[in-house]
Amino acid sequence: MTGRSAAAQTAVGPMVVAAIEHNEPPHRRLVDDDLAASFLPGHLRALAALSRTAMVRRALVAASERGGPGLWSSIACRKRLIDERLSDPLTEIDAVVVLGAGLDTRGCRIARHSDLPVFEVDLPVNVRRKAEVLRRALGGTPASVHLVPVDFEHDDLMDALRSAGYDSTARTFFIAEGLLQYLTPDAVAATLSQLSSAAAGSRLVFTYIRQDFLDGTDTYGADAVYRRFRGRRPVWRSGLVPEQLGDWLADLGWSLDEQAGPSYYRDLYIRPTGRPLAASPIEWTALAHR
Incomplete structure (x- = not known):
């Protein structure tokens, strides 16, 4: 399996987490996404339905923790953080672009109460699958949601967006959740550099894997995850260094606003639920602006 085809297979996992988390009682939920389950393939919709039982949810989270300590919480919390920044009343934007959208539900959730244009960018195979999912789950793609096929390693991202109707003068909220680690370092830099041509006032939120984990210098207790994603x-393929992120982003035309790691998720999201969970230190979320 090539890197690109393997990356295409990762669209499902984060939505499984979101779907199962939605079955937690509201005060114990790490993220709230009522569409997640309906976007999953049939066997995983059945699994999500089974997780309405607390014992099943606990077993699924425990299995995840054995394979990748803290990744369940990190995935759920990063989704919540992005949702909160996107819905913040102070966030004045004209468009949303979701890079590596996979089965993400944000565009469709936005479309329920707004005609804000949302552009979902992903590999062609994932775009085709997403269109099929939207036909099954919602009867079609909402008018304000635009599916844009792009190969981040080879295609001109901004040209593809403009061809799909994107207005390059729009203040844009760019989201790259769970994407950058699957790209080569050159493609990561090229992608973020292209995005910096967006209008002043645009914002960028992205997740990344720590470079020291990628190098194997420190696996942070996640040896199985390292073998799975960095094995033979x-x-x-790409990692970043938290302490160097501000300078790196500045070279690409962005100003770093904040970073969120495991302690942020623990204090703001996990601890209030009373659940005995920890977030993984290998993945971080960064927010920047133009």
């Missing part, structure tokens, strides 16, 4: 056929 590495799927994760």
Whole structure:
């Protein structure tokens, strides 16, 4: 399996987390996404339905923790953080662009109460699958949601967006959740540099894997995850250094606003639920502006 085809298979996992989390009682939920389950393939919709039972949810989270300590919480919390920044009343934007959208539901959730244009960018195979999912789950793609096929390693991202109707003068909220680690370092830099041509006032939120984990310098207790994604056929190809992120982004035309790691998620999201969970230190979320 090539890196690109392997990356295409990762569209489902985060939505499984979101779907199962939605079955937690509201005060114990890490993220709130009522569309997640309906976007999953049939066997995983059935699994999500089974997780309405607390014992099943606990077993699924425990299995995830054994394979990748803290990744369940990190995935759920990063989704919540992005949702909160996107819905913040102070966030004045004219468009949303979701890079590596996979089965993400944000565009469709936005479309329920707004005609804000949302552009969902992903590999062609994922775009085709997403269109099929939207036909099954919602009867079609909402008018304000635009599916844009792009190969981040080879295609001109901004040209593809403009061809899909994107207005390059729009203040844009760009989201790259769970994407950058699957790209080569050159493609990561090229992608973020292209995005910096967006209008002043645009914002960028992205997740990344720590470079020291990618190098194997420190696996942070996630040896199984390292073997899976950095083994004989590495799927994760790019990492970043938290302490160097501000300077790196500045070179690409962005100003760093904040970073969120495991302690942020613990204090703001996990601890209030009373659940005995920790977030993984290998993945971080960064927010920047133009």
